[in-house]
Amino acid sequence: MATYQLNINGKSHSVDVSEDTPLLWVLRDHLDLVGTKFGCGIAQCGACTVHLDGSAIRSCSTTLAQVEGKSITTIEGLSEDGYHPLQEAWKEVDVPQCGYCQAGQIMTAAAFLENNPAPSKEDIKNAMHGNICRCASYNRIFKAVEMAAEKMG
Amino acid sequence: MSTSIPNITFSRRNFIRTSSLASGGLMIGFNLFTACKPDAKVPVDLASLDYSDFNAFIKIAKNGAVTIFSPNPEIGQGVKTAMPMLIAEELDVAWDKVYVEQGVLDTKNYTRQVAGGSQSIRHGWDALRQTGATAKQMLVNAAAARWGIEASECTVSEGVITNGKGETLGYGDVVEDAAVLEIPENVTLKEPKDYKIIGADIKNVDIDKIVTGKPLYGLDYKAEGMVYAAVLRPPAFGQELESFDAEEAKAMPGVIDVIKIGAKAKELLSKEKISWTAQLSPSEKVVVIAKTTWDAFKGKKAIKATWKDVSALEDSKYQDDKLVSLLDGVEFNTLRNDGDVNQAFAEADKVLERTYESPFLPHNTMEPMNFFANVTAEKIHLVGPVQTPEEAANTVAQLLDRDIEDISLEMTRMGGGFGRRLYGDFVYEAAEISDAIGKPVKMVSSREDDMTMGVYRPAIKYRIKAAVKDGELTGYYLKEAAVNGNMYGLIPNFFPAGAVENYKVDVASYPSKITTGAWRAPYTNFLAYAEQSFFDELAEVMEVDRVQLRLDLLEKVKGTTDERIQYSPERLQAVIKEVVDKSGWGKQPEGVYQGFVAYYCHNTHVAEVADVQMENEMPVIKKVTCVADCGIVVNPLGARNQVEGGIIDGIGHAMYGDFAFKDGVPQSKNFDRYRLIRMKEVPEVEMHFIENELAPTGLGEPTLPPAGGAIANAMKAATGKRVYKQPFMADPSFWKTTAKPIIG
Ligand code: FES
Numbered sequence: 041m042a043t044y045q046l047n048i049n050g051k052s053h054s055v056d057v058s059e060d061t062p063l064l065w066v067l068r069d070h071l072d073l074v075g076t077k078f079g080c081g082i083a084q085c086g087a088c089t090v091h092l093d094g095s096a097i098r099s100c101s102t103t104l105a106q107v108e109g110k111s112i113t114t115i116e117g118l119s120e121d122g123y124h125p126l127q128e129a130w131k132e133v134d135v136p137q138c139g140y141c142q143a144g145q146i147m148t149a150a151a152f153l154e155n156n157p158a159p160s161k162e163d164i165k166n167a168m169h170g171n172i173c174r175c176a177s178y179n180r181i182f183k184a185v186e187m188a189a190e191k192m193g
Numbered sequence: 194m195s196t197s198i199p200n201i202t203f204s205r206r207n208f209i210r211t212s213s214l215a216s217g218g219l220m221i222g223f224n225l226f227t228a229c230k231p232d233a234k235v236p237v238d239l240a241s242l243d244y245s246d247f248n249a250f251i252k253i254a255k256n257g258a259v260t261i262f263s264p265n266p267e268i269g270q271g272v273k274t275a276m277p278m279l280i281a282e283e284l285d286v287a288w289d290k291v292y293v294e295q296g297v298l299d300t301k302n303y304t305r306q307v308a309g310g311s312q313s314i315r316h317g318w319d320a321l322r323q324t325g326a327t328a329k330q331m332l333v334n335a336a337a338a339r340w341g342i343e344a345s346e347c348t349v350s351e352g353v354i355t356n357g358k359g360e361t362l363g364y365g366d367v368v369e370d371a372a373v374l375e376i377p378e379n380v381t382l383k384e385p386k387d388y389k390i391i392g393a394d395i396k397n398v399d400i401d402k403i404v405t406g407k408p409l410y411g412l413d414y415k416a417e418g419m420v421y422a423a424v425l426r427p428p429a430f431g432q433e434l435e436s437f438d439a440e441e442a443k444a445m446p447g448v449i450d451v452i453k454i455g456a457k458a459k460e461l462l463s464k465e466k467i468s469w470t471a472q473l474s475p476s477e478k479v480v481v482i483a484k485t486t487w488d489a490f491k492g493k494k495a496i497k498a499t500w501k502d503v504s505a506l507e508d509s510k511y512q513d514d515k516l517v518s519l520l521d522g523v524e525f526n527t528l529r530n531d532g533d534v535n536q537a538f539a540e541a542d543k544v545l546e547r548t549y550e551s552p553f554l555p556h557n558t559m560e561p562m563n564f565f566a567n568v569t570a571e572k573i574h575l576v577g578p579v580q581t582p583e584e585a586a587n588t589v590a591q592l593l594d595r596d597i598e599d600i601s602l603e604m605t606r607m608g609g610g611f612g613r614r615l616y617g618d619f620v621y622e623a624a625e626i627s628d629a630i631g632k633p634v635k636m637v638s639s640r641e642d643d644m645t646m647g648v649y650r651p652a653i654k655y656r657i658k659a660a661v662k663d664g665e666l667t668g669y670y671l672k673e674a675a676v677n678g679n680m681y682g683l684i685p686n687f688f689p690a691g692a693v694e695n696y697k698v699d700v701a702s703y704p705s706k707i708t709t710g711a712w713r714a715p716y717t718n719f720l721a722y723a724e725q726s727f728f729d730e731l732a733e734v735m736e737v738d739r740v741q742l743r744l745d746l747l748e749k750v751k752g753t754t755d756e757r758i759q760y761s762p763e764r765l766q767a768v769i770k771e772v773v774d775k776s777g778w779g780k781q782p783e784g785v786y787q788g789f790v791a792y793y794c795h796n797t798h799v800a801e802v803a804d805v806q807m808e809n810e811m812p813v814i815k816k817v818t819c820v821a822d823c824g825i826v827v828n829p830l831g832a833r834n835q836v837e838g839g840i841i842d843g844i845g846h847a848m849y850g851d852f853a854f855k856d857g858v859p860q861s862k863n864f865d866r867y868r869l870i871r872m873k874e875v876p877e878v879e880m881h882f883i884e885n886e887l888a889p890t891g892l893g894e895p896t897l898p899p900a901g902g903a904i905a906n907a908m909k910a911a912t913g914k915r916v917y918k919q920p921f922m923a924d925p926s927f928w929k930t931t932a933k934p935i936i937g
Pocket residue numbers: 077078079080081082083084085086087088089098099100101
């Protein structure tokens with residue numbers, strides 16, 4: 041067991057867990073931040089995507105030692121009250137079916153647009169290719185990312 | 194086929210009850226599923242009914258706010274939005290004034306709540322509109338009484354009642370008067386042309402919560418004092434637990450206990466009547482109880498268990514051989530037999546016979562199986578994602594030998610269903626664990642658990658044989674061999690039944706320890722590809738146009754007196770003609786190759802055209818054009834999401850879905866070895882709906898089955914290669930246009 045100081049969504053948290061506990065389960069089970077989802081646990085699906093100093097990472101395959109002292113953002117902290125341009129676009133396009141993968145999709149897209157504010161269609165497809173949507177809402181995800189990029193650009 | 198809305202009338206007394214709320218509003222309770230079945234038994238003494246006899250409610254508060262408790266679980270097919278839309282339409286309230294909540298169920302009011310089979314909207318269509326209209330009529334009657342006029346002198350718009358003098362009363366103003374009025378017996382439903390909400394684009398009611406990460410799903414649920422449980426099940430189908438050593442696991446931080454469950458399930462299995470959704474496993478299982486999910490997963494890895502073989506451990510090769518021998522054999526169950534197919538083959542000018550093969554498929558809902566249970570001496574509380582709450586609660590009562598009255602079940606939003614959550618195996622595990630440890634517990638599955646714990650679409654093979662004489666299709670013989678069985682009931686009465694004089698459908702199966710069940714668009718999800726590929730090839734053999742072949746066959750079915758026939762030839766012809774027009778069939782530009790399909794299933798008629806182009810000598814699916822006739826489209830925005838999702842899901846599984854067994858052990862356990870379709874593989878989807886005023890049918894499933902056929906036919910057009918086995922990309926080099934067969 042070890043104690044870690046984490047900075048999540050601008051707040052600092054102290055957690056006492058075994059060293060190999062992935063960030064995902066600390067968020068979900070210890071800190072009640074359940075917006076970050078569990079899909080595969082092996083960095084294959086993207087459901088657990090959060091930001092580490094602004095970059096998208098897979099929280100299921102990230103240890104606390106890797107994130108201590110850095111700034112973590114989860115879907116709950118992406119914006120005040122859900123007004124990030126991507127969240128707005130997601131609502132506008134009505135993207136979700138079951139909705140389970142969508143927090144991870146939005147977090148992946150948010151980090152991507154931060155680094156590439158004027159993406160081509162190909163760029164968007166490449167950036168989102170790592171996130172699985174079992175309900176296959178892919179075309180709406182694409183449309184919402186494109187829409188948000190236009191608004192942000 | 195009639196073209197008007199079927200006018201079934203229900204006695205509203207049978208399923209509606211009103212009462213005033215302590216807070217001063219009006220509560221209208223109704224039993225949706227009793228309402229849907231006019232002949233279902235209804236409680237005799239209405240006065241003694243209490244609200245637990247109802248499973249859906251409309252609450253109108255004194256300030257006029259309307260809350261609709263939607264009775265159907267949400268698995269992603271949009272019913273949690275679409276069903277309240279029907280009530281709100283007839284109630285005549287503005288949609289943005291309506292709040293929708295998932296009904297919390299206790300054991301007395303789970304009459305029949307199943308999301309699956311694309312039936313939710315179809316069952317609710319009349320009952321929900323009648324309920325909304327009845328509620329509206331009561332409010333109008335109350336206002337009319339207040340004004341001392343006839344109800345017919347009032348008009349209503351968006352929750353405001355107006356009399357001849359232009360005076361108005363809001364719904365909230367008259368709720369208390371309405372609560373004590375008689376429930377009107379005869380209400381008039383709106384004409385479709387007057388709809389304001391039905392047919393409008395309405396967004397997912399949970400959208401704000403979804404995009405901000407609020408707790409919604411079973412896996413997000415927490416309760417005071419709750420612990421987590423991970424279950425170690427036999428690694429192979431055909432094995433059972435022999436012994437285990439939990440010493441190391443018990444010493445791990447966060448691990449509370451390690452127990453064994455399964456004795457109760459085994460006992461229940463030996464009883465006669467258990468639900469078809471039970472999927473109980475005969476083996477005992479080892480369960481790690483821990484403080485967090487991670488502790489439970491880790492503890493499970495530290496268990497040393499030995500397993501014993503109790504029956505044959507199957508390999509994919511064994512299954513393939515077995516299914517082929519069934520197709521070659523003579524032991525069949527005949528589901529439909531018209532004329533004499535053997536004679537047709539004997540007299541034929543040409544005979545075409547093809548065999549199509551598919552693997553097992555896991556559901557892989559994005560949210561792995563999980564459930565919460567709190568079993569105490571007084572009551573049992575169950576919470577989580579399950580599509581069949583009634584069966585789940587009943588089976589838990591049987592399992593733990595408890596009174597059904599002790600059980601309450603709360604449904605959460607579901608991270609996907611695809612049929613998997615029709616089965617309650619994970620509910621019973623959670624209940625048995627909580628019963629054993631005396632604590633509230635959440636049973637959690639890792640992806641590996643989820644993918645290997647069973648209930649798969651069975652592996653299936655079809656052999657189809659057609660007879661052609663004098664340029665006519667004179668015989669059609671479909672044989673199915675499936676692990677544990679697949680096709681049943683009405684499917685043999687789908688197209689081309691009725692269009693071919695000599696027609697036969699035979700099925701065969703062998704029993705396996707691998708558990709199988711419904712998978713999105715059950716029974717047809719693979720059949721449609723097989724038949725639609727076959728028709729494509731048949732048209733080539735008959736040297737006729739592939740679209741015209743279907744149109745001509747459908748022509749023969751018109752006016753049929755065979756009541757078993759499920760599809761409408763007129764409606765199927767209409768979607769075919771429309772898709773030909775919309776897809777530019779036959780007029781595609783150079784380098785675009787098209788594949789055509791037309792199919793009926795899940796009460797919906799669908800035609801699709803896929804466009805394929807060659808890139809790097811490989812066929813790439815660029816676009817699918819789909820025309821669906823699903824009756825009135827209740828929520829076009831949601832419907833398009835369903836249609837598109839179904840097509841892409843169908844393509845994804847046809848292209849990549851593979852699930853092999855070795856010694857009874859699934860060879861794919863996570864998404865590193867199990868390929869799902871991803872963003873860059875997804876084609877554009879163009880959708881059109883036939884406009885009519887027929888009762889709506891579901892859209893969660895019917896566009897999926899034919900999609901595999903559409904792309905197979907298009908890839909044949911592009912490469913000259915026809916594929917008889919799914920997944921199509923099992924060996925990508927097969928498609929390389931330069932890969933020529935080596936001769937001599
Ligand atoms: S749960 Fe982390 S990538 Fe799937």
